[in-house]
Amino acid sequence: MADTVADVHQHEAHGHGDHHHDQSWLEKYVFSTDHKIIGMQYMFTGMFMAVIGGYMAYVFRMQLAFPGISVPGFGQVSPGEYNALITNHGTIMIFWVAMPVLIAAFGNFLIPLMIGADDMVFPRINRLSFQIFFLSSIVLLVSLFVEGGGFGGAWTSYPPLSANGDYNQTQLGASLWLIAVALEFVAFLLGGINFITTLMNSRAPGMKAYDIPLVCWMIVIASILFMLSVGPLLAGAVMLLFDQTLGTGFYDPARGGDPILWQHLFWFFGHPEVYVVLLPAIGITVEVMATFARKKIFGYKMVLYTAVATGVLSFFVWAHHQFIAGIDPRMANVFTITTLLISVPIAEMLFVMIATLYGGSIRLTTPMLWALAFMAEFLIGGVTGIFLGASGADIYFHDTYFVLAHFHYTFFPIAIIGSFCAFTYWFPKMFGKMMNDTLGKIHFWGTVIPFNFIFIPLFVLGMGGQHRRIYNFQHFPQIAGPEYFQLREIATIALLVMLAFQLVFFYNIIMSWMRGEKAGKNPWKANTLEWTTESPAPHGNWPVDELPTVYRGPYEYGHPDREEDYWPQNLPG
Amino acid sequence: EGLFFWLIWKFRAKPGEKSQYLVGNEKHVKRWITIPHALVLVCDVFIVVGAVRVWYNVKQQLPEPDSVIRVTGQQWAWTFQHPGADNELDTSDDIFTVNDLHVEVEKTYHFKLESRDVLHSFSVPVFRLKQDAIPGRSITGWFEPTLTGEYDVQCAEICGIGHGVMAARIHIEDANTHAAWISSASAATTP
Amino acid sequence: MAHARPIATTRSATGIPTPRLAIWWIVASEVVIFGGLLGVYLMHRIGHPEWAEAASHTQTWLGAINTFVLLTSSFTAVLAHQAAEKGKGKEAAKLLGFTILGAMMFLMIKSYEWYGEIAAGYTITANTFWSFYYTAAGLHALHVIAGAIIMGFIAVDAYRGRELHRVEIIGIYWHFVDVVWIFLFPLLYIAK
Numbered sequence: 010m011a012d013t014v015a016d017v018h019q020h021e022a023h024g025h026g027d028h029h030h031d032q033s034w035l036e037k038y039v040f041s042t043d044h045k046i047i048g049m050q051y052m053f054t055g056m057f058m059a060v061i062g063g064y065m066a067y068v069f070r071m072q073l074a075f076p077g078i079s080v081p082g083f084g085q086v087s088p089g090e091y092n093a094l095i096t097n098h099g100t101i102m103i104f105w106v107a108m109p110v111l112i113a114a115f116g117n118f119l120i121p122l123m124i125g126a127d128d129m130v131f132p133r134i135n136r137l138s139f140q141i142f143f144l145s146s147i148v149l150l151v152s153l154f155v156e157g158g159g160f161g162g163a164w165t166s167y168p169p170l171s172a173n174g175d176y177n178q179t180q181l182g183a184s185l186w187l188i189a190v191a192l193e194f195v196a197f198l199l200g201g202i203n204f205i206t207t208l209m210n211s212r213a214p215g216m217k218a219y220d221i222p223l224v225c226w227m228i229v230i231a232s233i234l235f236m237l238s239v240g241p242l243l244a245g246a247v248m249l250l251f252d253q254t255l256g257t258g259f260y261d262p263a264r265g266g267d268p269i270l271w272q273h274l275f276w277f278f279g280h281p282e283v284y285v286v287l288l289p290a291i292g293i294t295v296e297v298m299a300t301f302a303r304k305k306i307f308g309y310k311m312v313l314y315t316a317v318a319t320g321v322l323s324f325f326v327w328a329h330h331q332f333i334a335g336i337d338p339r340m341a342n343v344f345t346i347t348t349l350l351i352s353v354p355i356a357e358m359l360f361v362m363i364a365t366l367y368g369g370s371i372r373l374t375t376p377m378l379w380a381l382a383f384m385a386e387f388l389i390g391g392v393t394g395i396f397l398g399a400s401g402a403d404i405y406f407h408d409t410y411f412v413l414a415h416f417h418y419t420f421f422p423i424a425i426i427g428s429f430c431a432f433t434y435w436f437p438k439m440f441g442k443m444m445n446d447t448l449g450k451i452h453f454w455g456t457v458i459p460f461n462f463i464f465i466p467l468f469v470l471g472m473g474g475q476h477r478r479i480y481n482f483q484h485f486p487q488i489a490g491p492e493y494f495q496l497r498e499i500a501t502i503a504l505l506v507m508l509a510f511q512l513v514f515f516y517n518i519i520m521s522w523m524r525g526e527k528a529g530k531n532p533w534k535a536n537t538l539e540w541t542t543e544s545p546a547p548h549g550n551w552p553v554d555e556l557p558t559v560y561r562g563p564y565e566y567g568h569p570d571r572e573e574d575y576w577p578q579n580l581p582g
Numbered sequence: 583e584g585l586f587f588w589l590i591w592k593f594r595a596k597p598g599e600k601s602q603y604l605v606g607n608e609k610h611v612k613r614w615i616t617i618p619h620a621l622v623l624v625c626d627v628f629i630v631v632g633a634v635r636v637w638y639n640v641k642q643q644l645p646e647p648d649s650v651i652r653v654t655g656q657q658w659a660w661t662f663q664h665p666g667a668d669n670e671l672d673t674s675d676d677i678f679t680v681n682d683l684h685v686e687v688e689k690t691y692h693f694k695l696e697s698r699d700v701l702h703s704f705s706v707p708v709f710r711l712k713q714d715a716i717p718g719r720s721i722t723g724w725f726e727p728t729l730t731g732e733y734d735v736q737c738a739e740i741c742g743i744g745h746g747v748m749a750a751r752i753h754i755e756d757a758n759t760h761a762a763w764i765s766s767a768s769a770a771t772t773p
Numbered sequence: 774m775a776h777a778r779p780i781a782t783t784r785s786a787t788g789i790p791t792p793r794l795a796i797w798w799i800v801a802s803e804v805v806i807f808g809g810l811l812g813v814y815l816m817h818r819i820g821h822p823e824w825a826e827a828a829s830h831t832q833t834w835l836g837a838i839n840t841f842v843l844l845t846s847s848f849t850a851v852l853a854h855q856a857a858e859k860g861k862g863k864e865a866a867k868l869l870g871f872t873i874l875g876a877m878m879f880l881m882i883k884s885y886e887w888y889g890e891i892a893a894g895y896t897i898t899a900n901t902f903w904s905f906y907y908t909a910a911g912l913h914a915l916h917v918i919a920g921a922i923i924m925g926f927i928a929v930d931a932y933r934g935r936e937l938h939r940v941e942i943i944g945i946y947w948h949f950v951d952v953v954w955i956f957l958f959p960l961l962y963i964a965k
Contacts, residue, residue, distance in 0.1 A: 089743045121781060128779035130791050163740045169717060170700040176657065176742055198802055206795045211781035236802045241809025248813075248908060255897055257904035262718025265821055265901040268701060269716065270813060333703065334714045335721055338641040342634050349626040356622045399629050401636025405710040408703065408738040474707030476738045480746040487707065487734040549779075556780065 042132035043548055047139050048118030049439070052432075054146060055110035058101050059425075061150075063508055065098040069480075074494070074501035076481045089178070091480035092161025097153060099164030100186070103282070104193050105146055107424035111289040112235075113142070113197065115431050116204050116228040118439070122539035123222045125213025125557040125579070127549045129203050138199035145192035152185030160186035163478060165279070168260035168271050172252040184253050191246045194239050201232035213538065213579075216559035219309060220578065222537045223563075226313055227292030231285045234320045238281035245274035272334055276327035283419065284323045288316055290427030291358055294380045297434050298362060300535045301377035302369030303574050305564040307361050315354035315361075322351045332403045341400040348398035355391055359384060370567070370574075374533075375449030379430030382457050383422045390418030393468070408478075411471025414464040421460055429456070429514075436518075437532045441544040442525030448517040455510025462503035466496040534575050537563045541579050640711075644724050647692040651683070655695075655702030655715040658744030660735060667764055677767045681750040683735065684767075686760040687727050695721045703738035706752055714739055727754040796942045800949045803916075807953050810912065811960065814905045818964070827902040828964060830895055835886045836962040839879050840954065846875025847951045850944040857931060857940035865940050866932035869924055872947065876921040883914055906961055913957055916950050 038046060064082075071078065072086040079085050086094070117135065121128055129135045153159040160182040162171040171187075174180030208229045212221065248259040249271065258264030260271055291312075299306050306312060328336055328344040362384055371377070393415040396402045406412060429452075436444045475488045482497075483489050531540040538559070542551050551557065557579040565576040650671045652663035662683045666675035671694075685691055695704050697715035705712040706725070713723050735750035755763060782791060818824055853868035887907075897907040924943050930936045 088746055092740065092743065092745070126779070126781035126784065128781050130779070130782045131795065132779060161740075161743065167701050167739070170740065170742055173700075176700050178743060202795055202798045202802070205798055206791055207781060209787050209794060210789070210791045211784040212786045216786075236798070237805055240802060240805025240807075241812070243806050244810035244813070244912075247912065248810075248904075251897070251904065251908060257898055257908075258901050259904055262716070265817070265824075267817070268718075274809065274813070332637075333712050334701075335716045335719060338637070341637055341641070345633050345637070346630055349630050352626060353619065353622055357619055360618050395629060399633030401633040401640065404637075404640055404712055405707075407712055408705075474734075474736075476705065476736050478740045478745060479736075484747050484749040485734045485736060553780070 040136065042128070042136050044117045044121050044129045044132065044135060045439075045546060045550075047135050048114045048116075050139050051109045051117060051142070052114035054143060055106050055114060055428075058105040058109075058146060062098050062101040062106060063511070065094045065101070066504060067508060069094045069098070070501040070504050072480060073482070074498045076483055086480070088480050089158055089161055092163075092478070093153065093159035093179070093182070095478055096161050096163050096166075096186075097149070097159050100149070100190065102420070102424065103164065103286075104190060105149065107286045107420065108193075108197060109142060110428045111286050111293075111424065111431075112204075112228055112231055113139075113200055115224070115289065115293065115435075116200070116232070118435065119222075119539065120204055120207055120225050120228065121211070122438070122542070122546060122550060123225050123537050123563075124208065124211060124216060125538045125551075125559065126207065126211040127551065127553075127556065130207045130211055131203050134199055135203050138196045138203070141192055141199070142196035145189045145196060148185055148192065149189035152182045152189060155181045155185060157182055165275055166249070166271075167275075168249060168252065168268050169262075171271075172249060172260045174253070180253070184250065187246055187250055187253065191243060191250075194243055194246075197232075198236060198239065201236050204229050204232045205236075212559075213556065214558045216578075219313075220559055220562050222292075222296060223306065223309065223312055224289065224292030224296045227288040227316060230316050230320055231288040234281045234288075234323065235285045238278045238285075238324065241274050242278040245271055269331070269335060272331050273327070276330045277324070279330065280327045281320070281323040284319055286423050287419070288319070290383065290423040291316070293427050293431040293434070294383045295362065295365070296537070297376045297380040297430055298365050299564045299566060300434075300533050301372045301374055301380070302366050303372075303566045304365050304369040305562075305566055307364035307367075309562065309564065312358060312361055315357045319351060319354045319358075322347065322354070326351055326398075329398050329400075329403070332400050333407050345398060345400045349395065352391065352395060352398075359388060359391075375444065375446055375453060376430050376434035378450065378453050379426055379433060382453070383426045383430060386418060386426065386457070386460070387422040390415060390420075390422065393418060405474075406471065408476055409471040410467045410475045410477060413477050414467040414471060417464050417467075421464075425456070429453075434533070435539075436521070437528035438539055438544050438546065440522050440525075441528050442521050443528050443532060444521045444525065445517050448513055448520075452510055452513040452517060455513060456507055459503040459507035459510070463500045463507065466500045470496050531577075534573075536565060536575050536577050538578055541577060641723070644692065644722065645690050645726075647724065648689040649686075650692045650694065651685075652694045652696065653683075653704055653715070654698060655704065655737065655741070655748075656698040657700065657742050658737075658748040660704075660737075660748070660750040662750075664764075664767075667768055675768060677764070679767075681735075683750060683752045684760065684763050685727055685752065685754055687730050687754050687756055690724060690726045692722055692724050695723065700741050701739045702741050702748070705736045705738040706733065707736065708733040708752075712738055730754045730756055790938070792938065792942050793945070796945050800945065803949065803953075807909075807912070807956070810909055811956060814909065814960065817901065817905070818960075821901075824900075824902040825964070827895070827900060828961070830890070830893070831906070831962045832886055832889070833962045835882055836958050839882050840958050842875050842879050842882070843951050843954050846872040846879070847948055849875065850947045853931075854941050854944045857937040860934075860937065862931045862934035862937055865937065866928040869928040869931065869940065869943075873921050873924050873928070876917050876924075879917060880914060883910070909957055909961065913950070913953055916953070920947055920950055 041047065068080050068083045068086060069091055071080040072091060117129070157179040160177065160179050162177050162183065166187070170176045171183055174183070177183055208221065208225055251257040252259050252261070258266045260266045260268050262268060295306060295312060325347045326344060328340060329348045332341050397406055397412060397415060433444055433449055470493060473488060473493065475482065475493070482493070528544045530542065530544060533540070538557050539546070541557055559578045560581055561576065561578055563578055567574045568576050649665055649669055651665065652671060654661040654663070659680050662679050663671065664677040664679070664684060665671045666673065666677050668675055695713055695715045697717045699717060702715040703712060704715055709725050711725055713721060715721070731754055733752050733754070735752050737745060737748035741748065785791060787794065849868045849871040853865045853872065856865040856868060895903050897904050920943070927936070927939045927943050931940055
């Protein structure tokens, strides 16, 4: 809060000083207030956490396919360790990979560049938000190694299991896990305020609301959604922390509390959270598609309004996670209707994307492949979601691998495909070098194909009645047969293949960074403002007296009046 | 999906050709969005009607029971309380078993679901049935077995370290076998 | 570190000054935090009529005095804003000082009250009413403390005639803290 007020400047309308004063290495890369550096910090932290999350997935998939073996690089997996692994895999992938990379990293990197500003409005709050986030990552990693092991109550952390050390047997791990999550929320609240005010107030002269690139809109709508949904959960987290440490009984039925309460608070946040990460991913995809289809977005306002509609609707669907949790059965009917209603705006966004492709002149570069893969895979995720949103079918599918496969088919396109799409698209702007396209395509196919081989078997297993979060299926004769184990082995082997192909990606980053072709200002011939400055953009983004002015919308591709098929936003005339 | 790949193929970049300039404001163009849009809505309505009907049958209405049992979850086992020979729960001849539930085929059962400690979920995949058990509450549900045999009962809500071993079996028996089981079990438990 | 202000901060595409816009967003995010907590409390309260007995052990008149103290401090914050508008930094600083004094009084009364309650055995674990009581009031008290500290910095700046517009920002925040108490007081103390 101190920084909120400390960073408030406004009466010095022309007070921009010298942006190029000498900085030490620490000032420039560690304690920087430059939005691009902070964006990179978020991104590399997110990537590091993704590696850890991937490693966890590897360990527990090995255990599931070959129960009891000593996993190379880990050893024997005990039930407690298994629970800790799945819990933290989920937590890390959503809160420490999807959120920081999609929202914080690209939000920080893109918003000021795309709206023609030299930085965020509150650079020091921005730095503070990263520092809190970084601290929260450390707390989470520490929680894995404390006495008793990491928290093993699933990423949803339902009490009473999570509230009482006697039940979860990881008292310290559970509290640290909760503190880490709460800190992370605070970091994104601070960051979100920055995004929102920056977008609202710091646009380049001439840039009207409908001239803002969609990805900026999406990140900001997502920040607002996050801000409005996370509050009750933060209060709930404080209550849970008191239950864990002080011995209060907020969630203890024996003492007047209610264990279902946490579920309501969690999912009131948790479901909008899906859209919090989905919207930026859609924004990125739309951006990339417009550039590589050389087409204007089919209905800019339509995308924007459906995003808002999705956001509003997402507040009224949370209880579909609790159909069988003991809520009033009549409520389930209401939530079935709202849940299926949300398919309308989402379907509409996909139609808009398809319509954007129609009549375009598609160039299948690596980022474009990622964008198309996002659409294709997310469609599967969306369609399977309808089975789960329908209360009747959910009785059976709830908490089976069907759910698991479903949300991986939504989250993988969002968090992984969306991030790769953005990363490959904006890599030239970040590092000034082109990425190797061949390696990029190898990595693309090496990721997307195994992905389907991981989760399609899991759909089948889920329909066969296999439940989540069980570390060894040999105790259940009905699902311990060899045909089930074959499916599990296929999934595990596909995962190994997919992880191996990520090495190509890292190799590609390093090689392109060191030896890549120089990118130039606008390698993709795109319209938006970030391509009008140097690559990589200097501190302050543009020379002080050359900040861009905007004359038109961001997606004027293939305009009939122009020789060139693109028309940058800042060109007059 | 097919349409999607066709579009990608059809509109590959051809050198020297500019893309079409479609704004998306004209009526005949907007039709391409509104028609599928309406289709999605119609599908949604069908699904909602179907889902609600199933839901109503399974969860909202309770048919008259032939028998009532009590299911209690705890870390990490299921306790089943059968009504015993007099077919009434909470009498002295109740039969308690751990991780083995015995029911008779083609009888309607009510179950009262409780929990001693944390959340559990009583899931019988073969019945397509699932209900969370919540400490401090007793939740009533119903089922009617139609096949005989022996099937899995799982816990479907993570409940701690032993979650993976919280397995039980449901034995669905015909009338004679079930009666025989009741008498032998009662004999075993009566002092 | 010599810190140059970005041009971004000085722009105002909406016409609303950026700091004011930001503080309203902060208030909005705080509203949902307190809203969630109070909503949950209300739902429990309706479900547990027996909590009225526990609530009768709260000290209503101390709460009432605190309400008065907080309202007065909000009033001086308004006066400080007016003074700052006229460019009178020293006067604004003095008035902010009164507000901080009000905050301290509020906290002192609060600790006296809690001391008595804890001594009487009504601790945070006594029952869930008391858990809510301490959690909600404690969260509010944290906001009071944070607000008072920030106000201190702003008052020092204002005294030197710098950053006078911040007086308004902290005023908005302080009103919010006040309004939260207006909700807490009847819900925790009066409803019996």
